[in-house]
Amino acid sequence: MFKSKKWSKAQLQRLLFIWPSILVLLGLVVYPLGSILLQSLFPKLFEAGFGQFSLQSYSNIFKVNYTYKAILDALLFGGGSAVITSIIGTLLAIVVHRKWSYGSRWVTLMVWLVFFTPSYLIAEGWVLLMQHNGILTKFLMLPNGTLDWFFTPGGLIMAMSLRLFPVVYLSVLAGLGGLGSDFEEAARTAGAGSLVTWVRINIPLLAPSILAGATLTFAEAVSDFGFASAIVPKAHIPLLTYSIFTALNQMPVNYPQVGALSVVLIGIIAVSLWIQKWILGRGSYSIIQNQIRPHRVRSGPGIGWTLTVNILLIAAYLLPMIGVVVTSLLKQSGTDITWANLTFAHYAKALKIGGQSFQALQRSFGLAVGTASVSTALGIGLAFVITRVRGFSTNLLYVLTMSTIAIPGIVLAAGFVFAWNAPYLVPWHLNLYGTLFCVYLAYLAGSLPHSIRLQMAALGQISPSLLSAGQVHGANLFVVFRKIILPLVAATTISTFYLTFSHAMFEMPASELLYPPDQPPMPVVIVKFYNNLQNENGAALTVLTILVVAACYGFGQLLLYGLRQIRHSLAIKGISKLVQVDPNSTTSPLIGQAQMD
Numbered sequence: 001m002f003k004s005k006k007w008s009k010a011q012l013q014r015l016l017f018i019w020p021s022i023l024v025l026l027g028l029v030v031y032p033l034g035s036i037l038l039q040s041l042f043p044k045l046f047e048a049g050f051g052q053f054s055l056q057s058y059s060n061i062f063k064v065n066y067t068y069k070a071i072l073d074a075l076l077f078g079g080g081s082a083v084i085t086s087i088i089g090t091l092l093a094i095v096v097h098r099k100w101s102y103g104s105r106w107v108t109l110m111v112w113l114v115f116f117t118p119s120y121l122i123a124e125g126w127v128l129l130m131q132h133n134g135i136l137t138k139f140l141m142l143p144n145g146t147l148d149w150f151f152t153p154g155g156l157i158m159a160m161s162l163r164l165f166p167v168v169y170l171s172v173l174a175g176l177g178g179l180g181s182d183f184e185e186a187a188r189t190a191g192a193g194s195l196v197t198w199v200r201i202n203i204p205l206l207a208p209s210i211l212a213g214a215t216l217t218f219a220e221a222v223s224d225f226g227f228a229s230a231i232v233p234k235a236h237i238p239l240l241t242y243s244i245f246t247a248l249n250q251m252p253v254n255y256p257q258v259g260a261l262s263v264v265l266i267g268i269i270a271v272s273l274w275i276q277k278w279i280l281g282r283g284s285y286s287i288i289q290n291q292i293r294p295h296r297v298r299s300g301p302g303i304g305w306t307l308t309v310n311i312l313l314i315a316a317y318l319l320p321m322i323g324v325v326v327t328s329l330l331k332q333s334g335t336d337i338t339w340a341n342l343t344f345a346h347y348a349k350a351l352k353i354g355g356q357s358f359q360a361l362q363r364s365f366g367l368a369v370g371t372a373s374v375s376t377a378l379g380i381g382l383a384f385v386i387t388r389v390r391g392f393s394t395n396l397l398y399v400l401t402m403s404t405i406a407i408p409g410i411v412l413a414a415g416f417v418f419a420w421n422a423p424y425l426v427p428w429h430l431n432l433y434g435t436l437f438c439v440y441l442a443y444l445a446g447s448l449p450h451s452i453r454l455q456m457a458a459l460g461q462i463s464p465s466l467l468s469a470g471q472v473h474g475a476n477l478f479v480v481f482r483k484i485i486l487p488l489v490a491a492t493t494i495s496t497f498y499l500t501f502s503h504a505m506f507e508m509p510a511s512e513l514l515y516p517p518d519q520p521p522m523p524v525v526i527v528k529f530y531n532n533l534q535n536e537n538g539a540a541l542t543v544l545t546i547l548v549v550a551a552c553y554g555f556g557q558l559l560l561y562g563l564r565q566i567r568h569s570l571a572i573k574g575i576s577k578l579v580q581v582d583p584n585s586t587t588s589p590l591i592g593q594a595q596m597d
Contacts, residue, residue, distance in 0.1 A: 032415025040259030057256035089168025120226030125320025168213030175209030223408030328539035346540035364522035379451030442510035
């Protein structure tokens, strides 16, 4: 006789939700990344299995001049961008936090626009401005070649730094919020001037924030594929991410080289994160005491700082975007900028139903909505499990989620090429490479960890006693989730949906490496227009895509406003039911009863 086994609630949760989620992450992230590592060590993995071990692919990338220089250039661009963004981001954060300039809301808006605009769109805007017969050459009537300095390593590092400085800005701004004024006032009491105070006290205390932003900037610059795809064909400067893309587009594909370059890229990012931890571990940077007195503004905004900040923001965002908008309105790029040469024909062509641009925009919109919907729904469920359930399975789920955030998009996309193009998948009909579903899975793999991380922060603010109270009153887990958790985190969930949607709309690495030849997403079509010198068509499609994303953001803001109004009206109705006021009396029956007692 077999005894029936009774499953506990925790065991059922692990069996029905946690372990399937772990399997999904293993298939979406770990399996592709593992394929890259194994392919670099076993060059004949797909043909001969694990029978041939070799490190030849690693030695080759350091022997071949192009790949060796690509690695050195990646380090140069990453290090240079980290230094410049540390200066720009720190300075801008100090000016904004200390209110040394006018228009703080304008600055905040522009910083977020720079932060969320994909790098390849800003890079293409710079190319349209600075190339031969470009916008600036025509507008300023300069001879061709005057602006060629931009396509040197120094010019490109500056352009990349203007794209990445918001990372340092946001990090330092958070650090300034906890700095207070105690240390600064003590230094002034001892006779130190403003410059000495900042150099000797404030900047060293802000070192963790500056270093955190600089490290992230270094990692972003090294792993950025969008900027490389726009600049490398014009400047002919080899970069690591573009070398991975080039190796994947060779015939035959050099899989071992792709794997070795991907491992090198991950290794560079891992070493930079370890160096940051090592530096911070050597000293104490604690600045938050039991009580923090906020900084007292000693002087009002100044015209000089305001001009400096606005010049920086114009150079970082408005200039490249002006290049894109003006190009989209020209009948043909490279012609004189006159009223006679302006037209909306390229927008009409992009919006033509059935046209290549319209289909690509429609295709990317569908992929982005699907990615945002699934990743947001899965993200809030997995975030709830990670924050509320303890055990080995949830710890494993947390590690898998957090470790994949630092994986570059180009590496993850390359892993999908390996993982879902293997010959052993053919009998199982799982050879997904070359299908839109594979592109969708890559989008989902890249966005799901970020969705989980964003919503974990919101769920962490909900008191466990609130959930326990709901369960005590008879509500099961799903009722608690639907009636308590979702209303409280609705704003974060909607914001996560929009962020994921905008990221998927402009996703470049997965789109370029995985799209079916006859079904290109919008980023592929934009880059194709630019590479084929159809700049005006690419610029028009770029502007339209940005407008679509902005419209979706506006819709999201309206939805948030509506949710707040509904919540407010429901609260008013609930109070009115509890406290029924007599229309002929100014005193509530409950208050009157209390007075009689």
